[in-house]
Amino acid sequence: MSGRIGSVCTHAVVTTAVFMIAAAVVMAHMALQKSAPEKDAVLSASPDEIQLWFTQKPDPAVSNVSLAGDQGEIELGDAKVMEEKSVAVSVPALDPGTYSVSWRSAGDDGHIQRGQFSFTIRAAE
Numbered sequence: 001m002s003g004r005i006g007s008v009c010t011h012a013v014v015t016t017a018v019f020m021i022a023a024a025v026v027m028a029h030m031a032l033q034k035s036a037p038e039k040d041a042v043l044s045a046s047p048d049e050i051q052l053w054f055t056q057k058p059d060p061a062v063s064n065v066s067l068a069g070d071q072g073e074i075e076l077g078d079a080k081v082m083e084e085k086s087v088a089v090s091v092p093a094l095d096p097g098t099y100s101v102s103w104r105s106a107g108d109d110g111h112i113q114r115g116q117f118s119f120t121i122r123a124a125e
């Protein structure tokens with residue numbers, strides 16, 4: 001009797017697990033699709049802004065972009081949610097060097113996603 005109950009439970013757990021995996025595939029987390037500047041870009045001048053394009057519409061309430069260089073954190077304006085699943089933030093004039101962009105956002109399921117990439121501004125010759 002208890003064996004039969006056990007096998008029913010096991011079946012229910014497997015069914016639930018399969019359903020959850022299928023749901024996870026359908027409801028994928030948002031991801032970064034592209035950026036300007038691109039990851040690992042080498043620029044000849046400071047960019048006016050950083051723009052990030054995502055696979056889902058970013059939630060403005062939790063979307064944030066930060067920038068750090070050799071001297072530490074660089075003050076940026078607020079990230080603005082643009083059309084086409086994108087976030088943009090204006091950037092002050094930057095000195096040559098390598099900069100790290102950190103982003104935080106969430107898409108359809110509200111789960112916070114984070115990422116980081118770098119770009120370089122080369123010194124004028």
Ligand SMILES: [Cu+2]
Binds near residue numbers: 029
């Ligand atoms: Cu999620």
